[in-house]
Amino acid sequence: MTNFLDICERAITGPIMSEKDFDMKVFMPKLTELVRKYSIKYDRENPVPSDDQAVENLFQAAVEFLAAVGIYCQDTNRLIQFTKEEIFDGIAKAPGKCFMGEGKDAKVFGMRKPDDMKIPWLHVGSGIVSTTEEMITNKVEAYASIPEVDSISIPALDSIRGITVAAGSPVELYAAIRSVKIGRDALIRAGRPGLPICNLVSTAASAVTTIAASAPQFGLRPTDGWLCGTVAENKLEYGTMNKIAYLLNWGANVGAETAPILGGYCGGPAGTAIASTAYMMIGILALKGNYQLHFPVHFKYGCSTTRDVLWVVAASCQAASRNIPMPVIWLGYMAAGPNTKMYFYESAAWLLAATASGAPSVQTPHSAKAVLIDGFTPMECQFGVDMAKAAAKYDRKQANNLVKKLLEKYESQIDKAPSGDRYQDCYNLATGKPSEAYVRLVNEVKVELSGMGISFA
Amino acid sequence: MEKSQILEKLAAVVIDGTEDEAKALAREVVTNKLDPLEAIEQGLSKGMTIIGNRFESGDAYLPELLMAAANFNAAMVVLKPVIDEQKKKVEKFGKVLIGTVKGDVHSIGKDIVASVLDTSGFDVVDMGVDNPSLSIIEEAEKIKADVIALSSVMTTTMPAQKEVIDTLKEMGIRQKYIVIIGGGPVNQEWADRIGADGYGKSAIAAVALAKDLMAKRK
Numbered sequence: 001m002t003n004f005l006d007i008c009e010r011a012i013t014g015p016i017m018s019e020k021d022f023d024m025k026v027f028m029p030k031l032t033e034l035v036r037k038y039s040i041k042y043d044r045e046n047p048v049p050s051d052d053q054a055v056e057n058l059f060q061a062a063v064e065f066l067a068a069v070g071i072y073c074q075d076t077n078r079l080i081q082f083t084k085e086e087i088f089d090g091i092a093k094a095p096g097k098c099f100m101g102e103g104k105d106a107k108v109f110g111m112r113k114p115d116d117m118k119i120p121w122l123h124v125g126s127g128i129v130s131t132t133e134e135m136i137t138n139k140v141e142a143y144a145s146i147p148e149v150d151s152i153s154i155p156a157l158d159s160i161r162g163i164t165v166a167a168g169s170p171v172e173l174y175a176a177i178r179s180v181k182i183g184r185d186a187l188i189r190a191g192r193p194g195l196p197i198c199n200l201v202s203t204a205a206s207a208v209t210t211i212a213a214s215a216p217q218f219g220l221r222p223t224d225g226w227l228c229g230t231v232a233e234n235k236l237e238y239g240t241m242n243k244i245a246y247l248l249n250w251g252a253n254v255g256a257e258t259a260p261i262l263g264g265y266c267g268g269p270a271g272t273a274i275a276s277t278a279y280m281m282i283g284i285l286a287l288k289g290n291y292q293l294h295f296p297v298h299f300k301y302g303c304s305t306t307r308d309v310l311w312v313v314a315a316s317c318q319a320a321s322r323n324i325p326m327p328v329i330w331l332g333y334m335a336a337g338p339n340t341k342m343y344f345y346e347s348a349a350w351l352l353a354a355t356a357s358g359a360p361s362v363q364t365p366h367s368a369k370a371v372l373i374d375g376f377t378p379m380e381c382q383f384g385v386d387m388a389k390a391a392a393k394y395d396r397k398q399a400n401n402l403v404k405k406l407l408e409k410y411e412s413q414i415d416k417a418p419s420g421d422r423y424q425d426c427y428n429l430a431t432g433k434p435s436e437a438y439v440r441l442v443n444e445v446k447v448e449l450s451g452m453g454i455s456f457a
Numbered sequence: 458m459e460k461s462q463i464l465e466k467l468a469a470v471v472i473d474g475t476e477d478e479a480k481a482l483a484r485e486v487v488t489n490k491l492d493p494l495e496a497i498e499q500g501l502s503k504g505m506t507i508i509g510n511r512f513e514s515g516d517a518y519l520p521e522l523l524m525a526a527a528n529f530n531a532a533m534v535v536l537k538p539v540i541d542e543q544k545k546k547v548e549k550f551g552k553v554l555i556g557t558v559k560g561d562v563h564s565i566g567k568d569i570v571a572s573v574l575d576t577s578g579f580d581v582v583d584m585g586v587d588n589p590s591l592s593i594i595e596e597a598e599k600i601k602a603d604v605i606a607l608s609s610v611m612t613t614t615m616p617a618q619k620e621v622i623d624t625l626k627e628m629g630i631r632q633k634y635i636v637i638i639g640g641g642p643v644n645q646e647w648a649d650r651i652g653a654d655g656y657g658k659s660a661i662a663a664v665a666l667a668k669d670l671m672a673k674r675k
Contacts, residue, residue, distance in 0.1 A: 130612045261565060
């Protein structure tokens, strides 16, 4: 299998072209061609498809797509290319598991298949929803206190000592180190010091900040996980490659981070499903990921719960989990926010689609498109865990029927979804407990979902 | 071919033709001695408006929008020399400098806004991604921009939008420019808080906003 130095070499020796030509003359036309060639069709009546032959075609299209298009290096303006043989070799040699955590929380994060009744690896929390120093400890302690949780994301700090955190600034570095220390301390307070943190380093947009905050004296261990992301679509920059080079030399877990955008360069659902599937191979081959964080989103709505994105999630998750041995944390962005019924309808639909389609792991669905500071609470984490466990009881056909019922409840409101409450609006800051009204709302939703046939028992 | 037919075909070729077809039709405009400005306004721009509306409603995606822009620009390659020769001028709404702010390498949203602005009658200079605040201001001064459009897709890069505005104020040149902002986590409240002139929720909204602000300035 190609190693990371091969990737670095290809980034300086591959064919040269402008980024615009890559988008316009390579990426988009090839995707359009392969949608036709492999007859990839979006089925709006079945957001969770269960046609194995169609899923197999999707995988074959994704292999051909990656072999034809490659990945564009933005710093060198060159294409990093792979042959089909290299792609299949990478798939054959990928371990399909990742070792995470320490002590009693050390575990193996492995694979699932479509219709698998095994409970997915439960990843909770949010890194992208930023928070303040005053809130972070309460939140992380609460996330880690959920007994079933396998791994965790810690929030990014919005400011420290009242100074706004700006990407690439020294304040970002201070904030990144501080968030790591506070995060680990909160895990100790929850009695789970070995729980792996899998979104490192959340308060770090720049590579130098990530690498600096990763020094072991600040509390991180190679059995945690670092996110190293591509740029949409199929692009890599040296900042990400620098992080990967550092982590590989340390022997730390690399988390390939990828997020295809429906409505962007991928075009519609069919093209996005091909690109989404190809990203798992990019995770193995180019990013050298031990695990992956993957979150298809809708360009216009900024969420993952439109009918077409749910189909992309389900179809590409099936294609990947059948064929590509990469432990993937699937993540969805909800349009609505905390303390709204709509959030929980969306969350249930998304978790059913991903879990029944063989997602190795699901992360707490992110609220309010992940753009509201402090707009994420432990309640969404607890519901995500309960719902993922419930979702594992259903096969794709059953999940499809349930998702269709849930879509009826929220689909028409996506464009004007309520952003909901902030943590401090629906939680008691002194006790760290949710308000009675929020508890009541979630219980009401669970009763409704039970009425639809979803069993939380 | 009748004039009305050519104009209709120009709109159609923008929507789902090829660059070669767009150029061929533009040559027909020249051969038939039609007014090239009319061909733009009543043909090419109509096509862009249709595809822009489809994009806005979710019935078309970015590839269709960018292909339409490429077709539009291909036809312009043929028409522009004729317009210059006739000493006519394509009326522009103004000059926009667009870029993603420092620390942010996301480009899709910015690319879309740039493309729609370009085909909607603005001169557009795209600085790409990860631009230091002072570089943006220096470029705006150099090209004599009317509008500075700033994109930010992460909460940690939103402060860089504010930094550009604050620096413009410190340099005493804030009033020279219309500053509009956009990006996933950005909203009107943020625009108000940092003193931007406006916030565009989508590409179409950004174009309407830029046109409106330019009209008010005049």
